[in-house]
Amino acid sequence: MFVANRMTKNPITVEPTTPVNEAAKLMKRRNIRRLPVVEKGSLVGIISDRDIMRVAPSPATTLSKFEIMSLLDKITVAEIMAKDVVSLPDTATIEEAALVMYNEKLSGLPVVSSMGAVVGIITETDVFKTFVDVMGLADGKTRITLDVVDKIGVVKELAGIIADAGFNIDSMVTCKQASLAGHFEIVIRVDADNVEEITAKIEEKGYNVVHVAKIG
Structure with missing residues (x-):
């Protein structure tokens, strides 16, 4: 942009x-x-x-x-x-x-x-x-926040989990966590109200879902 x-x-x-x-x-x-x-x-x-x-x-x-x-x-x-x-x-x-x-x-x-x-x-x-536009905040997306360890293939695996659940990723942002070396916070936005299935499958793969909220 x-x-x-x-x-x-x-x-x-x-x-x-x-x-x-x-x-x-x-x-x-x-x-x-x-x-x-x-x-x-x-x-x-x-x-x-x-x-x-x-x-x-x-x-x-x-x-x-x-x-x-x-x-x-x-x-x-x-x-x-x-x-x-x-x-x-x-x-x-x-x-x-x-x-x-x-x-x-x-x-x-x-x-x-x-x-x-x-x-x-x-x-x-x-x-x-x-x-606001990049994150799709005005469109009322559901925000899923994860705490992940930095390793190759994380984004690909998460994208696959969400695709298998029948949803698209509207936006994804990663940010280093200053307080935890080697850890990243990943924020994923999906166009879904009920994300229990998504979060459950993410956690089954060993990822830590720390927050879920609908914004907008």
């Missing part, structure tokens, strides 16, 4: 010379939290609602609303934008986006083409939605 298929395409951008007040109004009107800053077609920075809050007068100020607006009109985006922008190419995968956002503690990233043009924005909300 690629960022290009999950991002907001053709995002709103501003130029370095744009007054901060204008950028603030734009973000409020479009209900967005960040704006890529573009100059001559290339990404040169990014401005967020936090950047604007940082330069805006305190709520305790004695300045009038007109004076505040006038002050923000004199400050340009170039003066407060982040210049060392972390971005992603439009060929990146959604996993890469999630890892970069996690490592850099960012809630959104500009996406650029091979020519350097801003073609999208990928946010944490997009990543969350992808997770």
Whole structure:
């Protein structure tokens, strides 16, 4: 799954010379939290609602609303934008986006083409939605969680058990267990309400079913 298929395409951008007040109004009107800053077609920075809050007068100020607006009109985006922008190419995968956002503690990233043009924005909300879609959470699947020892052939054997019971696997995820060396947690989702037969056959093969629940 690629960022290009999950991002907001053709995002709103501003130029370095744009007054901060204008950028603030734009973000409020479009209900967005960040704006890529573009100059001559290339990404040169990014401005967020936090950047604007940082330069805006305190709520305790004695300045009038007109004076505040006038002050923000004199400050340009170039003066407060982040210049060392972390971005992603439009060929990146959604996993890469999630890892970069996690490592850099960012809630959104500009996406650029091979020519350097801003073609999208990928946010944490997009990543969350992808997770929901990949796991089929909205479709009301039954979730079976197993604790397994890492060995060759586990996934094949589990798939065979479920197929023999007459069901399809909608999704399967494996994750290392930090507290148990050599153990994995496997989460399988199947389109079935009654999974007693499946879980019984899984346990007959020596696997430990630790949790069963229908989600969605």
